[in-house]
Amino acid sequence: MAKFKNHILVCAGTGCRASEGEEIVQELKTAVSQNQLENEVQVVRTGCFGFCEKGPIVKMIPDNTFYTQVKTADAKEIVEEHIIKGRQVQRLLYENPEDATRISDSKHMNFYKKQIRIALRNCGFINPENINEYVARDGYTALGKVITEMTPEDCIDIIKQSGLRGRGGGGFPTGLKWEITNKVESAEKYVVCNADEGDPGAFMDRSILEGDPHSVLEAMAICGYCIEASVGLIYIRAEYPLAIQRLKIAIEQARDLGVIGDNIFGTEFSFDVEIRYGAGAFVCGEETSLIQSMEGLRGEPTVKPPFPSVKGYMGKPTNVNNVETFANVPVIINKGAAWFASIGTEKSKGTKVFALAGKINNVGLIEVPMGTTLREVIFDIGGGIKDGRKFKSVQTGGPSGGCLTEKHLDVPIDYDNLLESGSMMGSGGMIVMDEDDCMVSVAKFYLDFTVEESCGKCAPCRIGNKRLYEILDKITKGKAQFEDLDNLRNLANVIKDTSLCGLGQTSPNPVLSTMDNFPEEYLAHVHQGKCPAKQCKALKEYVINAETCVGCTLCSRVCPVNAITGDKKQPHLINAQLCIKCGACFAKCKFGAISIQ
Known part of the structure; x- marks a missing residue:
């Protein structure tokens, strides 16, 4: 990359690809070629930038200009204005909702200000399909350090001291899980990465695998060294085609470079990785169900104990961690346990990735220090509730979590606080609701x-x-x-x-x-017999206000069961006995004459 003067980074995660991200890449490459800039400008597909609400995202390097909601038609202008003439395309810059000013650098946006990206450190910065770019950002240095300078016990101690807990939902201490598996005597052991992300509205693990697959491969190899395993298995749902594609590329590149496979870094340690596919069963996110599925059995949980650390895949000791947990491991080795433990709260160290969705202005993928409050996440990072509506609740932890209210907004987010509040961390789904939700x-x-x-x-x-x-x-x-x-x-x-x-x-x-x-x-x-939010269909009652109804007859014409009667230019009536509460009349009325009781 060093030979290029400029780099155009384009989000190529699933979300932006669905909004013509790939077409934007091609248009940018065409514009670069037409202006004979192939030796000066490189267009790079990256992983998710996180700010999904404003995607597709294009970032210009080296000046860090951050363009939002880019369309294919903007590609030519970006090249000609920004690259050739050195002028920012003002209309594509992020507009601060507080004062309508344009912000060119993402570090000055409220969405990013309170984030600390550890698990997401490379997402949006590197081409996930080029191992050299991962290596350039200290990739595989942690693995080399561990297997050439440390004993398995030394490495496990670092993970224990860091305070890293499982990010898949259970929050079990990662180092302790590794230690338990390490101490079990067996000629054959396995490392399993749980990439079966099934929570509604969750896309944390998918985004890491799409944007930084090598961080997971490196961590799995480190874990393999620590527990004396030679095989790693990634269990991923088949509905993640882009993540699977990039994992396959990453595995092949890692083998070619010699950072997985036989005699890694010239040592006696060998470790290879295979992919196993899930069919999208939510229960297979539970580790024993996952193992059953990988064995070709029905995905059902087994009684614990024995735990997988003692008797897991094929009856052998197996360490199971999820994608986000593994993504933290290399940086902990490189920067030290004390550095990681300095972030977060007393019992919940480091950061947590959340998929922020629902009735919120800034839908996206965020990573915040443990201890950040719900208020900061929803109103500072998330930009508050859509359309100026009132906050009502936030669901954390997906189907396994609970709905928290305004009284919980100042609760610091960590494993224990969320449990005490009646919810849980879960894998990181966070769905925000407003006053219109029942x-x-x-x-x-x-x-x-x-x-x-x-x-x-x-x-x-x-x-x-x-x-x-x-x-x-x-x-x-x-x-x-x-x-x-x-x-x-x-x-x-x-x-x-x-x-x-x-x-x-x-x-x-x-x-x-x-x-x-x-x-x-x-x-x-x-x-x-009333739904205060007026969402439960069976409890709705549509009423026409005689004072505002002008008798245009539009409502009666769209009613599928002829429940609305009235003469032209005269107030109409709805027969509650005939009304099937489809809402067609409410949607079509141009005068606001129909209300829901």
């Missing part, structure tokens, strides 16, 4: 997901969650009685206490957290 419907949505994804092995999860969903369905249809609320809570607690694996044990969390934080909404549905 919390009973939200709980029902997650229960519907869990029911579909349950493997069915244990009765509490297979049957209990189905009964939970049925009660929630009754509530959202206005058919529930007061005793149904007691039954809902009791059943949720029984499922938590008796389910076999983490899926069932945490599935009632959305129900219990919404019942605790929004009891008035449950009571309104049951006692008043």
